[in-house]
Amino acid sequence: MTTAYDFDPCPIDPEPRLRSLYRLWRSKGVTSLPAARDLDRSALARWRDNLMLVRFKGTVTDYEIEWEGPRLQQYYGMPRAGHGVETLTATRERDLLIEQYGAVLTNRRPAYFDTAFTNSNGVFAHQTKLILPLSAEPQLHDRRQIDRGQIDGRQVHRVLVGLYFRGMNNVVDIVDRLNDLADELACPKDAPARIQRSQAAVTARRNLLSAQLHSAEKRCTELRQPRIAAKLRTTLFIVTDMLRLESRMIEAGPSWPWEETRDDIASLFDFGLCDVIRADLAETHDPALLAEVLATLEAYRDALLALEA
Incomplete structure (x- = not known):
């Protein structure tokens, strides 16, 4: 194709x-x-x-x-x-x-x-x-x-x-690169106050996404779809692994290198995690579940990109 x-x-x-x-x-x-x-x-x-x-x-x-x-x-x-x-x-x-x-x-x-x-x-x-x-x-x-x-x-x-x-290869490459970049940044002096203001919205969206993925994984296990369940566990692991990256982005706030990474973050979701979720959940034949998880995934992406403001 x-x-x-x-x-x-x-x-x-x-x-x-x-x-x-x-x-x-x-x-x-x-x-x-x-x-x-x-x-x-x-x-x-x-x-x-x-x-x-x-x-x-x-x-x-x-x-x-x-x-x-x-x-x-x-x-x-x-x-x-x-x-x-x-x-x-x-x-x-x-x-x-x-x-x-x-x-x-x-x-x-x-x-x-x-x-x-x-x-x-x-x-x-x-x-x-x-x-x-x-x-x-x-x-x-x-x-x-x-x-x-x-x-x-x-x-x-x-x-x-x-x-x-596209897909999981893209996700792993971008998360690894952004984590390496985050490790090179110094934490701003006003980070604690900024974290308190910004963390609630981002964390809530990530927690909701994790809960939905965990629920979908459990459902696939109950429906005896172990292959799909295993894929969802991998995706859930990637989302959990983003916690360190998310924390450093919140700490950096406007000082995060947005010009260099804005496209990477958008691609991570739109040409990575969304591709993975569509492939995983399509096999469950549950369009409502797929739409729900994609909407939450997009909300999490928007919350991360909003940290630039």
Whole structure:
């Protein structure tokens, strides 16, 4: 399953981190496509772990990964810089990628993909991906082609790819990263007063969410659905594990690095926990329970984001 969306306008709410990446790309090329040199490493630091830069040497199948972030190296099990389509042994994955790259190269426009497939390692993956075209950057030996009009700045020789995963993988990655970030922050001097004012609303929503998940897990156990019950226990563990992160966010209040993490928090819920809950509770065939838990989950998300005010 793959769905492509033109980002301008995009008919859906895309992954928050990829929407922000698109805005950065757009700001660098107001009247034409930006080039790779316009997007320096410091500007891309927020997305670096999940980015790769791909250079095309000819046809859409003749490409080379110039660099990729550590999250993608971890997912694919090895560094792939210097390699191309030959690393994809699964026909379905290879065809999907060629289709995605081909659309962007042909139209010279960015595209957003929501794709579920089994990768070349036999692992099921649900990805959100943004492919951004970059204009050609001729080398010295290409100057004659420029003079002949064969390279006009609109040709696409590279693409910048932002790739994130949906579901539990996304949840674990974001919670780990935000916890690491929280550990680096110093507690403000006025934290006790701020905690007292802010903690009640956030804690109440998390406690309600935990109670609902526990109730759903118990119900699945009673209905002899152990597999679903086990999944719900894992989700409940993740929600409980967010207590430390939640406490540090409340302590920091407005001094929390919101600009750096706002998209992560939104993605944690909308492209992580909500995906997990839908998958887990859909098998109970109880739409009322699913709607109730999702509503509480969204209220907990909103309470965390409100700490920025």
